Amino acid sequence: MDELDRSIMGLLGADARMSVATLARRLKVARSTIQARLERLETTGIIAGYTLKLGENARQGRLRASVLLTIEPRAQAGILTRLKAIAEVERAYTTSGRFDLLLQIAAPSTQVLDQVLDQIGALTGVLSSESLIHLSTRIDRAV
Structure with missing residues (x-):
């Protein structure tokens, strides 16, 4: 390149x-x-596709959160399979450091977000979770 x-x-x-x-x-x-x-x-797969990037007006009414998970050793595959079935989970990243997975969540209301967080926390193999609710976007350089 x-x-x-x-x-x-x-x-x-x-x-x-x-x-x-x-x-x-x-x-x-x-x-x-x-x-x-x-x-x-x-x-060559450098460009995987072309997409639509939603503006703030389109994202209004959607709560976003990052969820940090600590999981049991060797539980990742099973947890990821179950997370794929939760529509509000937009992305899942493996991480280094204190947490094993970082999830990006989007929900239409606090009630739904609360239910999703409870559902994720109850998954077999999840030892602990920490949630960070996104308030406003200050910088967005994502491509």
């Missing part, structure tokens, strides 16, 4: 709907060059 690839991904990260012609114009290269680069980035 070179500087042109990184520039293409940076522009698409800001606006995934940007046309190939606009990318070529902004980067001052031929449209065919951009098209070839995009095809290579897609076939």
Whole structure:
């Protein structure tokens, strides 16, 4: 991956709907060059897809939380299988340090969030959990 690839991904990260012609114009290269680069980035798996990034207005009415889990040794596979069945669990990350898993949760109300947190805490193999409710987004550079 070179500087042109990184520039293409940076522009698409800001606006995934940007046309190939606009990318070529902004980067001052031929449209065919951009098209070839995009095809290579897609076939090599560097670009896995194009997506919609919701703004704050679309996220209103949804509570978000991070949940840190400490789990029993060798329980991770079973816990992850059960977490996949909980629709409010958007992402699960393995971590280093004090906690074993970090979950990203989104729920429509405090009642639903409370139920989900109880459900996660009751999973076999979960030793402890700590929840952090997201209040406002100050920086968002996620691509």
